[in-house]
Amino acid sequence: MNIQETNQLLRFTTAGSVDDGKSTLIGRLLFDSKSIFEDQIAAVKTSSEKKGFDYVDLSLLTDGLKSEREQGITIDVAYRYFATPKRKFIIADTPGHIQYTRNMVTGASTANLAIILIDARKGLLEQTYRHSFIASLLKIPHVIVCVNKMDLVDYDETVFETIIKDYKAFASKMEIKDVHFVPISALKGDNVVDRSKNMDWYEGPTLLYLLENVHIASDLNHIDCRFPVQMVIRPHTHEHRDFRGYAGRIEGGIFKPGDEVKVLPSGFTSKIKTIELNGQPIAEAFSPMSVTMTLEDELDISRGDMLVRPNNVPTVGQDLDVMICWMSQQKLAGRSKLLLRHTTKECQVMVKQILYRVNVNTLHREEGVGEIGMNDIARISIRTAQPLFFDPYRRNRQTGSIILIDPNTNETVAAGMVI
The missing domain is CATH 3.40.50.300 (P-loop containing nucleotide triphosphate hydrolases)
Known part of the structure; x- marks a missing residue:
């Protein structure tokens, strides 16, 4: 392929x-x-x-x-x-x-x-x-x-x-x-x-x-290597007891066996030992392929972590601005607490401030808005409970997008793009 x-x-x-x-x-x-x-x-x-x-x-x-x-x-x-x-x-x-x-x-x-x-x-x-x-x-x-x-x-x-x-x-x-x-x-x-x-x-x-x-x-972004870990595979059979694979979908860049990778958030580095697609070893993998990787070293890696290149790391942070489309009939106000999903990571998030709403017809920014309603598009600033590993949406649509969820109803209330 x-x-x-x-x-x-x-x-x-x-x-x-x-x-x-x-x-x-x-x-x-x-x-x-x-x-x-x-x-x-x-x-x-x-x-x-x-x-x-x-x-x-x-x-x-x-x-x-x-x-x-x-x-x-x-x-x-x-x-x-x-x-x-x-x-x-x-x-x-x-x-x-x-x-x-x-x-x-x-x-x-x-x-x-x-x-x-x-x-x-x-x-x-x-x-x-x-x-x-x-x-x-x-x-x-x-x-x-x-x-x-x-x-x-x-x-x-x-x-x-x-x-x-x-x-x-x-x-x-x-x-x-x-x-x-x-x-x-x-x-x-x-x-x-x-x-x-x-x-x-x-x-x-x-x-x-x-x-x-x-x-x-x-x-697709084939420059910035991004591999959010979706699942750690540890077979419990005797013949595979030493196998530890990391499954997920590549969201940017090209990975090959022998490449050096850095694990976020720990910062540890290792080299890719093998890459498998449908159980078969492959020579390279790129977005949007779903693969399983093994590393040469045993590292503590779990769902929500990300493998990247040591010299090409996404922004790691808890404070970010996003453009969102609000999808819920319940209005959004500042200081609201929601759940955020970003690649394979889920964490709590607080809306610090609604910076402005966009009038979609005139493209004017409406500042000083206290709340936004369904179908509104607005720029908000948020703080996450755990660090995220993200790129601007213009650079990578996968690592630059989020969804917000109401923790009480599990309803998806917004789709957002990291600025």
């Missing part, structure tokens, strides 16, 4: 305003990439005919949650899967309404790429700004802005160029680096999987081509 092989799975999230064609776009991707069973297509055709449509309503393929949404039931993220000969895909389909900001944060937190839909007739809307800000906040490396419903503006190039200009002006205020713009009609299929004959002025790639070819191998 090599680093390139991990390039075969692309996780992406879709975001946009209500009725901008998100369901139709996902349906079109599934349909044109031949990722749908024939009985599903037949059912959708029948439903479309019953509604009196003279076309196949592909949004019906993804609108299973519509009835629940109308009843006011909380919508979680819907994950959909499809594949082409080049790549496998996981789509995190998140609701567009402002009250579901927390759902978008959940769906986008593991995404390599975000598709942001803009209705060609309406241009940039409040939702566009909000979703782009969240994509920037979560450091999603790649963004594709799909200007949809081009068929309703007569495939006008000027409309497309105006939206590009407006979006670039807005995106310049944020950390969104790799942005692509594609004019599409999800309903008609223009530039989604197949090139459009109606927009010969557009010379760029189709949406599916971008999804298949965007380079994501370099998105």
